[in-house]
Amino acid sequence: MQRVCFLLKVRADRLDEYRERHAAVWPEMLDALRATGWHNYSLFLRDDGLLVGYLETEDFAAAVAGMEATGVNARWQTQMAPFFEALDGARPDEAVKPLTEVFHLA
Amino acid sequence: MQRVCFLLKVRADRLDEYRERHAAVWPEMLDALRATGWHNYSLFLRDDGLLVGYLETEDFAAAVAGMEATGVNARWQTQMAPFFEALDGARPDEAVKPLTEVFHLA
Numbered sequence: 060m061q062r063v064c065f066l067l068k069v070r071a072d073r074l075d076e077y078r079e080r081h082a083a084v085w086p087e088m089l090d091a092l093r094a095t096g097w098h099n100y101s102l103f104l105r106d107d108g109l110l111v112g113y114l115e116t117e118d119f120a121a122a123v124a125g126m127e128a129t130g131v132n133a134r135w136q137t138q139m140a141p142f143f144e145a146l147d148g149a150r151p152d153e154a155v156k157p158l159t160e161v162f163h164l165a
Numbered sequence: 166m167q168r169v170c171f172l173l174k175v176r177a178d179r180l181d182e183y184r185e186r187h188a189a190v191w192p193e194m195l196d197a198l199r200a201t202g203w204h205n206y207s208l209f210l211r212d213d214g215l216l217v218g219y220l221e222t223e224d225f226a227a228a229v230a231g232m233e234a235t236g237v238n239a240r241w242q243t244q245m246a247p248f249f250e251a252l253d254g255a256r257p258d259e260a261v262k263p264l265t266e267v268f269h270l271a
Binding site: 089099113 | 168170172183184187188190195198199203204205206207208209210211215217219264265266267268269270271
């Protein structure tokens with residue numbers, strides 16, 4: 060199992076709406092994440108908009124590719140794109156660059 | 166079980182040494198973390214020194230207090246303090262402020 064951590068930046072003026080949207084993620088989106096191997100997946104938000112994602116998966120590249128192949132992900136990411144800063148035209152899921160794990164204690 | 170995420174900043178000129186130290190954390194420190202309820206605990210490092218901590222614990226305040234009460238933590242944190250930026254005199258473990266979890270998928 061791979062442990063994956065990534066960072067994004069939510070626009071300061073959209074934080075409340077970002078929180079609301081993520082308290083009510085579409086059931087179809089949750090099903091797609093489960094079906095493509097996203098486990099123990101959390102998003103943590105700092106007050107300034109820095110967003111930390113953490114998940115566990117058998118193969119992160121496959122999990123990302125699996126979501127890419129779903130229509131619901133395309134619809135979700137299109138709606139989420141305006142919430143993020145400095146993505147240089149990429150969708151949030153395309154801008155995700157995992158950090159390096161330097162320590163782990165089971 | 167609480168999922169906890171926190172951020173710290175490692176000095177850019179100490180990144181290599183930080184990685185080396187965390188590839189060889191003292192066994193006594195690992196034992197103390199386990200004994201005080203730190204589970205599935207990872208540290209992720211971005212190239213610029215931003216450090217993300219993630220762990221699961223029954224009670225984060227109790228886990229922190231438990232480590233505070235150990236001599237090994239005091240010794241470890243004293244050695245780690247010079248690696249971090251902008252802690253305003255606090256030890257890294259005292260500067261830890263958990264982020265808010267806004268989404269979770271089991």
